Amino acid sequence: MFFVLSKTLGMVFMPINLLIELGVVGILLLATRFASLGRKLLVVTMALLALCGFAPLGSILIYPLEQRFPAWDAARGAPDGIIVLGGPIDADLSEARNTPVVRNAADRLFATAALARRYPNARVVFTGGSANLIAVDAKEGDYAATILEGLGIAKERMIIERQSRNTQENAQFTKAIVDPKPGERWLLVTSAYHMPRSMGLFRKAGFPVEAYPVDWRVGGRADLLSFNKLSTDGLARTETAAREWLGLVAYRLTGRIDELLPGPGKD
Structure with a gap:
């Protein structure tokens, strides 16, 4: 059951997928009496997509994971x-x-x-x-x-x-x-x-x-302040980081790991 949920709910709630889903809802709302809400939802969706794509959000999320083990x-x-x-x-x-x-x-x-x-x-x-x-x-x-x-x-x-x-x-x-x-x-x-x-x-x-x-994705602290030249790079990095953090939370809540963020010194 855990595997099935991780593949279904996990896919639905991935940030990029979720933003696209919200964008589709916004478009559908434009044809209803909630058109104003639809426009606002589209604006928020586009802003968040731009943040994930061009801002160093993905690098910020991945960095502590990659630094955890020397x-x-x-x-x-x-x-x-x-x-x-x-x-x-x-x-x-x-x-x-x-x-x-x-x-x-x-x-x-x-x-x-x-x-x-x-x-x-x-x-x-x-x-x-x-x-x-x-x-x-x-x-x-x-x-x-x-x-x-x-x-x-x-x-x-x-x-x-x-x-x-x-x-x-x-x-x-x-x-x-x-x-x-x-x-x-x-x-x-x-x-x-x-x-x-x-x-x-x-x-x-x-x-x-x-x-x-x-297979490092972030070079160092300087990357945490660097904006992405291509939105696809930022979106991919954000998606990778989100999947890993969600996985850590899910595995910790279900008792599959003993720490939220396992680190060195326990082997």
Whole structure:
């Protein structure tokens, strides 16, 4: 039920979708005796869309998420394993074109390949199925091995988990497959903005991992005062940040994570 609600209500209440919905309501009201309200609603909607698109709102929302976990300290020694979360691969498009298609967060795959070369004895786990509400045959995991092998990782080193639909299942299913032993050290590779929620879920699953953030969207504090040249950049960043913050709130309220904003120092 949680998964269904996250895919339905979550989509409806995403900021950009919500603003478009309000705009449509405003247009419909223009043909009624509430035309004045419709015009006001359209003005407010356009103003908020401009704020999300051109103002640094998205950067402001993403920055504290990306700053939560520092870069991994290699001085601690070689890890026993490397876990990379799904998300970069468009499984539906890959199936349609019969070739792996990477659309977002490719840094997750690049960083995993670099780590695998640096630590040749570490096992490599890719975890990701399909996040679609309606079940489909196309899974990210079906194409991950091809990509990672092309990046230089031997197939026999890989473990592919292809059933998980969200980050909570990433954590649960990966733990079940890996069965980590006491004292083993596992790295978790995912986008920096997604790391707090991911770490919280892996901790809740009883799988202690070390954060290896990648795929940053905000460069530094200066970006918090910089307006976007293209509205699409700002809208995308705002949408990403809103999805992550809403996810953190929802997971905390339902007890799926123990803190609203998980941080370092608990592994």
